[in-house]
Amino acid sequence: MSRVKLGDVAFERKETLKNNTGLPTVGLEHLIPEEIELTNWDEGADNTFTKVFHVGDVLFGRRRAYLKKAAVAPIDGICSGDITVISADKDKISPRLLPFIIQNDSFFDFAVEKSAGSLSPRVKWQHAKEYEFELPDMDKQEELAELLWSMNATKMAYKKLLQKTDELVKSQFIEMFKDYPRERFDDFCSTHARIGWQRLTSAEFLDEGDYYLVTGWDIMPDYTVAFNQCKYVTKERYEQDPKLILSKGDVLLTKDGTLGKVAIIGDLDKPATLNGHIFVIRPKDDRILPEFLIGLFTSEDFKRQMETNKTGSTIVGITQKAILEFMIPVAPVEKQKEFILFMQQSDKSKFELEQAIAELTATYKKIIADNLG
Structure with a gap:
């Protein structure tokens, strides 16, 4: 066992290729945080990338290293300039082990510390290669x-x-409800959101308080709200619109930005309201169960209707009118x-x-x- 620097056992590949027609291309968006294998890339896409990588190279996202993007390449291709291509010195380190040196918390912490820039911090290889570890x-x-x-x-x-479990639930929804008649969503549910003059500024997001403010970031994959990470608002803002005061059984649906995230409100330990990027949806009577809406909003049919009706280019969204006009199985x-x-x-x-x-x-x-x- 010896202590080494990354630059002692690996090097930055600096190979470039200007005529890259037909080669697979990899951008930062193809690197999945904390996943060690590259599984996605573009084929034949127009781009200005010139940086070459080969099978077995590690592609490290040097911009915003806190995102923890680093993966081993299963193909030859070209990549973004915001990716550092790292190759193993095979006489000193196993190429199969190198990806685990890069894709680990200790290295990312080091890279963040050595990054420069405020809006889009980047780390250079000349600094990253100084990372020390036991080998x-x-x-x-x-x-x-x-x-x-x-x-x-x-x-x-x-x-x-x-x-596959998610896909099974979606398939089950289709199979169970495909033959039922469809009616307009607003016949069964009400939908509310903050209107323009009610919108909150970032300065009104408080770090502590008595009234939760739920945002899209707080909606979890298991359809719950992570109240432990919520910001807060003043009592005046909480009481501003009674229709936006949340209760157990309310269903939330993000309406712009990250479109279509869903949650159902459970028990509340503090009063809560929501920001301007979320609809709160409530069944008008007992013909529709709140939990059923989770299945509806995650179904492929609903996603297709959202795709057809979404608006905007910079920030994609769905309007309240479009939601109310959706046709749902009854x-x-x-x-x-x-x-x-x-x-x-x-x-x-x-x-x-x-x-x-x-x-x-x-x-x-x-x-x-x-x-x-």
């Missing part, structure tokens, strides 16, 4: 790489199961309850998978810290 002998490196890649494969398998409450039970069972399976992923990730990071720290 075992080559046999131990191969053993460690084998273990880490095996753990990564298990994690990705869990993630695929999560995706099924008996008992049928809705049947679907809700199926969705809850699926959510339980997802929760167990997510726990397994979290535990695996924690173990994976500990192995890296203990062996490469």
Whole structure:
């Protein structure tokens, strides 16, 4: 075991190619935070990229390193100038281990510290290569790489199961409600949002207080609201529009920016309202169950209708009028309850998978810290 600098065992590939016609292209948007394998890229897209990478190179997103973007390339191609292409010195470090040196919290913390610039901080290779870590002998490196890649494969398998569970719920919704008549959404639900003069400025987002302010950032993938990370507003702003005061069973739907995030309000430990980027939706009577709306808003049919009706170019959104005019399947409450039970069972399976992923990730990071720290 010896302590080395990244630049002692790896180098920045500086190969360029001006005539890049037909090569796969990778931008920062193709790098997924904290995922070690590159799985997405463009083919035949117009671009000005000239930086070459080869199979096995590590593509490190040097802009905004806190996003933790670094992945090993399974193909040859070209990439953005905001990506540093890092190659292993095969006599000194296993190419299979290098991705885990780069895709780890310690390296990203170092890169953030060495970044320059305020709006879009970037780290240069001349600084990143100074990162120090423990490196075992080559046999131990191969053993460690084998273990880490095996753990990564298990994690990705869990993630695929999560995706398939979501797809199963969507398919079940279609199958259960495809033959029911459709009626206008506003016949069954009311929809409210902050109108222009009620909008909040960022200066009104408080770090503490008695009245939660829910934003799109607070809506979680499991359709809940993370109140522990919410900002706050004054009592006057909270009381400004009674229709925006949240209650248990209210359904939230983001209407612009990140379009279509959904949540249902559970128990509240403090009063809450919402910002101008979210609709609050309430069934008018007992013909529609709030939990059923979660299935509706995450269905492919609803997403297609949103895509057809969205407005704007810089900030894409959906209007209240368009929501109210959506045509939705109208099924008996008992049928809705049947679907809700199926969705809850699926959510339980997802929760167990997510726990397994979290535990695996924690173990994976500990192995890296203990062996490469």
